Amino acid sequence: MNVYLFEFRRQWRSFLAGTLTQAIVAAVFLGGMYPMYHDSQKDVEKVLAGFPPRFAAAFGITKDMFSFGGFFAFIYVYLAIVAAIFGALWGLKVFGREKLDRCMDFLISKPASRMGLFWQKALVVLTGIVVMNGVFLGVALWVRTSVGATSPGVGQFVLMALAVGGVQLIFAALGALIAVLAPRLHSVTGLGVGLGILGFVLSALPPMTNESNFKAISPFSYFNVSQMQTQGTYETGYLVTAGALCVVALAVACVAYVRSDVKA
Amino acid sequence: MSQPAIETHDLTKRYGKARGITDINLTVNRGEIFGFIGPNGAGKSTTIRTLLGLISKTSGSATVLGYDITNERKEMLAHVGYLPSEVFYYDGMRAKDLLKYAASFYDGDFTQRIQDLAARLDLDLSKRIDDMSLGNKKKVGIIQGLLHSPDLIILDEPTSGLDPLAQRTFFDLIREENERGATVLFSSHILSEVQNICDRVAIIRDGRIIETQSIAELRRTAVKRVSVTAAGEVPLNLATLGLPAGSFAGAETEGPQTSFVFNGDCNVLLSALAARRLADVNITEPSLEEIFMHYYQDGADRGGAAHDSAAQDGAQR
Known part of the structure; x- marks a missing residue:
């Protein structure tokens, strides 16, 4: 576990930054903005009525956004973009650390299997995701109680909130894949933010175009939080797609990490 | 073992x-x-x-x-x-x-x-x-x-x-x-x-x-550094010594003195030198650098064929 501990020590500040950012976003949106939306429903509805329908759809504005669950579904995309950016950043940084610092020789010439190195690094990223989403979930549940929301129920709300972690897993796996396959890495921050924004842009395509096929290329849309709120289930096909994307990205990254030549 | x-x-x-x-x-x-x-x-x-x-x-x-x-x-x-x-x-x-x-x-x-x-x-x-x-x-x-x-x-x-x-x-x-x-x-x-x-x-x-x-072996091989000083003021012309082609390399001349690296039968070298009037002869073990340069210059002069055979020799040792 020496690689795990080393990577965790190098990464904890970023984990803390991600966790605090998401906790603040959740507290501000759910604890600060939701009560205002709820209390000013008629005025807000008047404002929103002036929005072009597709523009409103692109930003997740629905008639249901005045309930706690509906508002959560509305802000999901913003929580997802934060999760995606940090997930991609962590995948890129942890798996690309030796490439960034040009010290692959140092690590790979040590008596450790490459497979073992890969999974210790994966465990570090997973730790960050679990901590960030655990704190986020705690904050979201605390706000839910604070604002007196009773619907959706706790179980259903937890499942809705877990969508954010699901998105983060996908982007962390994609970050790891890019880090392993890229011959050279330079700015992982720019790349991570770019991936997160790309995820956001892709998530706007299905509602803007009314073309559901775009959901297949939009990882944010794999978790239909609105459907979870109204029907208590996610779309199985997209859940499987999300899982498969994670598994395939990690498997390809793992094979490449184990087999590829280390450049001098 | x-x-x-x-x-x-x-x-x-x-x-x-x-x-x-x-x-x-x-x-x-x-x-x-x-x-x-x-x-x-x-x-x-x-x-x-x-x-x-x-x-x-x-x-x-x-x-x-x-x-x-x-x-x-x-x-x-x-x-x-x-x-x-x-x-x-x-x-x-x-x-x-x-x-x-x-x-x-x-x-x-x-x-x-x-x-x-x-x-x-x-x-x-x-x-x-x-x-x-x-x-x-x-x-x-x-x-x-x-x-x-x-x-x-x-x-x-x-x-x-x-x-x-x-x-x-x-x-x-x-x-x-x-x-x-x-x-x-x-x-x-x-x-x-x-x-x-x-x-x-x-x-x-x-x-x-x-x-x-x-x-030690490498320095003891047939490769030798040879330094000959002609009796007169004109240095030896290696091309006229009758040494086999490719057996000498790295020739340098300074006044009547000629230095070169020789790789071949020492009897041939001694016979060739004995036919000339010389003021001095020095045959020494070359430095590793000279041996190294010999291998490389030799390869450049004669192409890869000789080295392919050398590689096989090396592999068999």
Whole structure:
């Protein structure tokens, strides 16, 4: 576990930054903005009525956004973009650390299997995701109680909130894949933010175009939080797609990490 | 008899169509200091990186300390210390933290050993590696390569960046490690270093081993440095001596004196010289550098055919 501990020590500040950012976003949106939306429903509805329908759809504005669950579904995309950016950043940084610092020789010439190195690094990223989403979930549940929301129920709300972690897993796996396959890495921050924004842009395509096929290329849309709120289930096909994307990205990254030549 | 420290059979690495190393047959015995010489791009680092599993072989086989380099890589690396030619470490780390991390890959407590090596090399471990000079970074590399007292030490151009004092300490350390029983593979293009410290040497050219001999043998071969001073003021014209084509190289003239490297039958040389009036003759063992240059100039003059046969000879030894 020496690689795990080393990577965790190098990464904890970023984990803390991600966790605090998401906790603040959740507290501000759910604890600060939701009560205002709820209390000013008629005025807000008047404002929103002036929005072009597709523009409103692109930003997740629905008639249901005045309930706690509906508002959560509305802000999901913003929580997802934060999760995606940090997930991609962590995948890129942890798996690309030796490439960034040009010290692959140092690590790979040590008596450790490459497979073992890969999974210790994966465990570090997973730790960050679990901590960030655990704190986020705690904050979201605390706000839910604070604002007196009773619907959706706790179980259903937890499942809705877990969508954010699901998105983060996908982007962390994609970050790891890019880090392993890229011959050279330079700015992982720019790349991570770019991936997160790309995820956001892709998530706007299905509602803007009314073309559901775009959901297949939009990882944010794999978790239909609105459907979870109204029907208590996610779309199985997209859940499987999300899982498969994670598994395939990690498997390809793992094979490449184990087999590829280390450049001098 | 124990297995060799390094044994390769037709070890080959290709980068697509580009040459890496071809049919490397190498045996490094346990306890020896083995030199690996050749110019930049000859294949020294590729051979070392293949042995360490940093790059995968295309064909052939190799064992290091009896471990297969592909299937028993982890076990092998536990007994190997490696100093790469260029040292890069994690950004922002202090030397002591980097070395602590390096030590965590091996069984045991190496705190005292790290401190002892740092003291020998006069290295401040509390400094950030980013702020260190190239020489001090190299010292960090030396410590991380030696801290676990490995059975095999692989050094790739180890002295670049080290000042003469640090080089001396470094060679002392390597000799001590060797006396302890460690085998050393010493890759360099600084021939005087190899000549001073190594027992045997392999010469690599264009990805192939063209000669493997002990330093002493190599200097005793037919290759000789010949210096002849003509009785008059006109130096000897080598072309008129009647020496076989290709048996002499590196001719230099200064006044009546002519120097050249001769590789051939000494009787032919003596007969040719006996027919001339000479003021002086000096036939000495050439330096390793002269031998090395002979191999390379020879190859350039005569093309690859001669070296292909030399490579086969080397492989059979």
